[in-house]
Amino acid sequence: MDERLYIPATPDTPEVDFHFAQRHLSLRGESYPESAVHFYHDILQRTRAFLQGLKEDRVRVTIELKYFNSSSTKMLFNLVECLNQATADGNHILLEWLHDPEDDTLLEFGQELAEDFPDLDLRLIPTQSA
Amino acid sequence: MSSPPPSDAPAVHGPLVIDRQFAGDLLMAVDPVTPEHTNEQVAEIFARHRWMQNLPVVHGRRPMGLINRNLFHNMMAKPYYPELYNRQSCIAFMDKNPLVAEVSTPIRQLTTMAVRTGEKVFADGFILVDNGVYAGVGQTLDLMEAMTELQERQHRQLLESIHYASLIQTALLKPARQAMAGHLPGRHWVVWRPRDVVGGDFFHFVSLEDGFLAVLMDCTGHGVPGAFMTLIAQAALERALAEHGHDDPAALLAAMNRDIKHTLNQYQTGAAGEIPLEDSDDGLDAVLLRVRPRAGQWAFAGARSPLLRIPPPQAGAAEYLRGDRHGVGYRSTPHDTRWQNHHGPCLPGERFYLVSDGVIDQIGGEKRIAFGKKRLAQCLQETRHLDMEAQEKGFSETFSTYQGPEAARDDITLIGLEPIPPHGPQERLP
Numbered sequence: 048m049d050e051r052l053y054i055p056a057t058p059d060t061p062e063v064d065f066h067f068a069q070r071h072l073s074l075r076g077e078s079y080p081e082s083a084v085h086f087y088h089d090i091l092q093r094t095r096a097f098l099q100g101l102k103e104d105r106v107r108v109t110i111e112l113k114y115f116n117s118s119s120t121k122m123l124f125n126l127v128e129c130l131n132q133a134t135a136d137g138n139h140i141l142l143e144w145l146h147d148p149e150d151d152t153l154l155e156f157g158q159e160l161a162e163d164f165p166d167l168d169l170r171l172i173p174t175q176s177a
Numbered sequence: 178m179s180s181p182p183p184s185d186a187p188a189v190h191g192p193l194v195i196d197r198q199f200a201g202d203l204l205m206a207v208d209p210v211t212p213e214h215t216n217e218q219v220a221e222i223f224a225r226h227r228w229m230q231n232l233p234v235v236h237g238r239r240p241m242g243l244i245n246r247n248l249f250h251n252m253m254a255k256p257y258y259p260e261l262y263n264r265q266s267c268i269a270f271m272d273k274n275p276l277v278a279e280v281s282t283p284i285r286q287l288t289t290m291a292v293r294t295g296e297k298v299f300a301d302g303f304i305l306v307d308n309g310v311y312a313g314v315g316q317t318l319d320l321m322e323a324m325t326e327l328q329e330r331q332h333r334q335l336l337e338s339i340h341y342a343s344l345i346q347t348a349l350l351k352p353a354r355q356a357m358a359g360h361l362p363g364r365h366w367v368v369w370r371p372r373d374v375v376g377g378d379f380f381h382f383v384s385l386e387d388g389f390l391a392v393l394m395d396c397t398g399h400g401v402p403g404a405f406m407t408l409i410a411q412a413a414l415e416r417a418l419a420e421h422g423h424d425d426p427a428a429l430l431a432a433m434n435r436d437i438k439h440t441l442n443q444y445q446t447g448a449a450g451e452i453p454l455e456d457s458d459d460g461l462d463a464v465l466l467r468v469r470p471r472a473g474q475w476a477f478a479g480a481r482s483p484l485l486r487i488p489p490p491q492a493g494a495a496e497y498l499r500g501d502r503h504g505v506g507y508r509s510t511p512h513d514t515r516w517q518n519h520h521g522p523c524l525p526g527e528r529f530y531l532v533s534d535g536v537i538d539q540i541g542g543e544k545r546i547a548f549g550k551k552r553l554a555q556c557l558q559e560t561r562h563l564d565m566e567a568q569e570k571g572f573s574e575t576f577s578t579y580q581g582p583e584a585a586r587d588d589i590t591l592i593g594l595e596p597i598p599p600h601g602p603q604e605r606l607p
Contacts, residue, residue: 077540079586081400084458114540114547114586118397121458121507150546152538159502 052093060086061112067097073109083118091125098133106130106138111145111174112153120156124163131164141168148173197323200287201280203315204305209233210267212241217263219244220253233304234271235311240304242271243314247300276303280312288324291317339374339401346375346404349411353382357391357594360384364595366569376588377403377461378533381414383423388469390423391594393531395482396461399588410461413437413506426465426478427516430505433463434514437506445508460506464531468523468596475523475596478516480505482532485554487561489526489599495554526599530557535587541579548579557593565593 049067056062061076072094080086098106108130115123130140144160146153157171197203210219210232222232223246232244244267252270253259262269276294278287291298302316350369357365360382369378377396383389392414396406410433417432438444441457462481468474477484479500487495498519503510532553539548560571572591 077586081398081402113545114538116587117395117462117504117534121509147544147546149544149549151549151551152547 049093049097052090054090063090065090065094065097067093070104070106071109072106073111075109075111077114078112078119078122079114079116080119083116083122087119087122087125091122091129094126095129098129098136098138101133101136101138104138105141106133107141107143109143109145113147113150127160127164127167131167134166134168139168141170143170143172145172145174197326198284199280200278200282200284200303200305200315201307201312202284203319203323204280204313205315206313207231207233209235209240209311210244211235212266212268214267215264216249216253216259216267216269219249219267223249230316231301231314232267233311233314234268238310240275240277240306240311242268242273243275243301243304244271245301248272272297272301275301277306278303278315280305280307284320284323284327287320291320336374342401342404343371343374346371346407349408350380353380356382356384356389360389361594361596364565364598366565366593368569368573368589368591370585370589371399371403372535372585372588373400375401375404377406378535378588378590379407379411380531380590380592381411383418385423387471388467388596390426391466391468391529391531391592392463393482393533393590393592394461394463395533395535395588395590397459402459403588406459406461409437409440410463410506413440424467424476425518426467426476427518429465430463430478430480430516431514434460434503434505434510435512437461438508438510438512441506443506443508444512458508460504460510462500462534463505464500466529466531466594468529468594470523470597473523473597475521475529477519480516482534483550485530485532485550485557486521487528487530487554487557489524490561492524492527495558497550497554523596525597526595527597528557528561529594529596531590531592531594533588533590535585535589536576536591539576539580539583539586539589541581541583545583548576552579565595568593 051067052063052065054063056076059077059079061074061078063074065072127142130142134140144157146157154171161169161171207229210222211234219232223229230246234241234244249270253262276290276298278290291303299317302314305312305315354367357367367380369380371378376399379394379396381392394407394410396403396410398406413433413436414429416436417429421428421432437460441459443458464479464482464484465477466484467476477498481502481504482500483497485495485497501516503514503516537548537550537553540546541548556572556575557568560568563571
């Protein structure tokens with residue numbers, strides 16, 4: 048199995064640390080690449096392959112994005128859709144959606160995800176204020 | 178190609194060749210030595226040609242190596258070395274693996290080769306060959322100059338092209354600006370700032386017998402691809418208007434959705450999210466506002482975009498009217514998607530704001546978080562007593578202070594409209 052997918056952050060792409068072996072996937076930073084489809088294509092494929100190989104397993108997913116453009120938004124939806132499918136397949140997926148307590152935009156997006164994917168164990172987690 | 182420097186003069190570069198594209202354009206002809214030359218002879222050549230940093234060695238017509246002046250002198254300065262090596266072949270202190278490039282190598286590729294060669298290339302330069310036959314040498318500084326020229330030229334060409342595109346995009350927005358100025362003189366403002374000179378935000382304004390229709394479209398992407406999308410979106414809007422008229426914003430969104438899906442052939446294929454990389458999945462967020470001041474009514478429909486409404490003083494607080502959650506034209510938006518119209522009474526002095534997500538999502542402030550809807554509403558509510566021009570200035574100041582040194586993340590558009598003057602019907606209504 049794919050052990051780990053690690054991509055360091057750049058100014059316009061997030062840090063991707065998908066530690067498949069440890070069942071912890073995390074996405075942190077900002078996401079506004081010129082072509083989000085190209086950036087996320089491989090990430091999504093490997094995640095799908097990983098999720099399809101699971102059986103009654105537990106996975107923790109941490110997303111802490113400060114900014115994402117509209118094409119990245121669609122890719123995020125695709126990712127969450129995969130997680131939702133894995134839940135339907137009998138796994139327990141915990142999705143931690145981290146947002147600054149004052150960031151209403153991020154909070155709203157998290158709430159929309161929760162509405163759209165009610166089966167996911169999605170937790171909206173305010174980050175510590177500095 | 179530059180001519181060889183005079184043998185008794187310091188290195189002078191010939192007239193700057195403007196268009197240096199290949200390794201051969203950096204060529205300096207230097208008479209090479211052969212293994213038959215002794216170190217004593219090499220010392221003499223270096224003494225005679227003070228500009229010469231490197232002396233190439235050839236075997237027959239093929240390059241063998243490069244003797245670096247400083248390295249050579251350092252070796253020969255060691256005790257007993259002259260006595261030991263003076264009469265020996267010059268290959269003793271020669272670098273046997275210099276960078277060798279064909280004269281036809283493009284500058285960009287030569288730069289890559291030079292970087293891979295490592296540090297020594299800065300002092301040693303490189304040997305140039307023509308079909309494997311020694312042709313001359315080149316200096317790394319010349320290569321860097323040529324590479325810089327090349328990049329500057331390409332960058333300039335790109336910028337010139339985008340600036341020209343910006344003239345076209347600005348011209349396309351002019352009718353909307355003129356219509357607004359004619360219909361709502363002193364009662365509107367527009368902040369339109371594409372992130373990359375051209376962009377994916379676009380607005381439209383139609384002056385009508387009984388009021389107006391204002392449209393803001395935020396297409397996927399920015400820069401050139403975003404600008405392409407605005408053309409497709411605008412064409413779709415024009416066709417929708419021709420078919421459905423101006424009174425039903427939701428119907429216009431539905432018609433644009435069908436049109437754009439058809440134009441870009443964006444129909445859902447396979448499982449969600451598994452779209453082939455080369456297939457497009459583009460569309461737009463939009464807000465359409467139809468106002469009929471004399472009838473005292475407005476109608477609004479939004480695709481993933483809100484409308485911000487600020488009632489006149491004492492008539493309530495700012496509120497966002499939420500649009501529907503479907504974007505327009507995307508693969509995931511079904512062909513027969515319907516949007517909803519929202520209606521309300523339009524009051525004297527009431528203001529409406531059409532905003533793209535570039536404003537709401539802009540990162541800034543001490544915490545480096547998004548500007549946000551709340552802050553936007555607050556800023557506009559606090560400045561609602563100002564006339565429109567002063568309010569625009571107020572917003573621009575607040576926003577740029579918030580943004581601080583952060584780069585714009587997206588195209589930014591904010592349009593403010595006051596359909597009925599504050600003092601009500603005694604003023605002439607459009």
